[in-house]
Amino acid sequence: MTPRETVVVDMVRERLQAGVAAPSLREIGSRAGVSAAGAKGIVDRLVSQGVLARIPAARRSLRLADGIDLRGVASDALRAELARRGETLDALGAGTRLAFAKGAVTCAADCCQVQVERGKLFCRRHWFTLPRVLREDILRAFAAKDVTRYQELVARARDGIDSGRFEVWP
Ligand SMILES: [Zn+2]
Numbered sequence: 001m002t003p004r005e006t007v008v009v010d011m012v013r014e015r016l017q018a019g020v021a022a023p024s025l026r027e028i029g030s031r032a033g034v035s036a037a038g039a040k041g042i043v044d045r046l047v048s049q050g051v052l053a054r055i056p057a058a059r060r061s062l063r064l065a066d067g068i069d070l071r072g073v074a075s076d077a078l079r080a081e082l083a084r085r086g087e088t089l090d091a092l093g094a095g096t097r098l099a100f101a102k103g104a105v106t107c108a109a110d111c112c113q114v115q116v117e118r119g120k121l122f123c124r125r126h127w128f129t130l131p132r133v134l135r136e137d138i139l140r141a142f143a144a145k146d147v148t149r150y151q152e153l154v155a156r157a158r159d160g161i162d163s164g165r166f167e168v169w170p
Pocket of ligand 1: 107126
């Protein structure tokens with residue numbers, strides 16, 4: 001990424017974390033020191049690289065490509081997912097219009113860009129890479145709405161996948 005592209009990505013991220021609308025091309029241009037047309041060029045490039053994405057037919061629709069669909073996720077799973085990303089529901093602001101796109105959830109494994117169904121954390125391959133005991137514990141914690149336990153188990157699952165520890169499991 002070029003320094004200007006980094007500025008743009010940071011700007012979109014800041015806005016989304018603040019729970020406000022994504023920046024306009026004019027705002028992006030003024031931050032990055034280019035015209036609105038120049039900003040459009042940068043944004044187009046970032047979208048084609050898969051760093052940013054747009055919600056079709058929506059204004060100010062930019063989001064980070066790894067944004068989660070906040071409308072489709074059960075609140076407990078959402079809390080856990082936000083915590084994983086170092087954010088909270090409070091930080092996003094209750095009642096604010098969120099600029100996350102529909103159907104763009106990716107697998108919770110850091111190494112994985114596979115899209116998963118709404119409400120699911122891992123892609124099928126990674127989910128079944130987890131030891132069965134861990135999978136059952138995750139589902140149980142989710143059903144019991146035990147957010148702390150759920151976050152802990154999901155973190156353990158992610159760490160295991162990221163370190164390749166679970167690859168030996170059938
Ligand atoms: Zn995956």
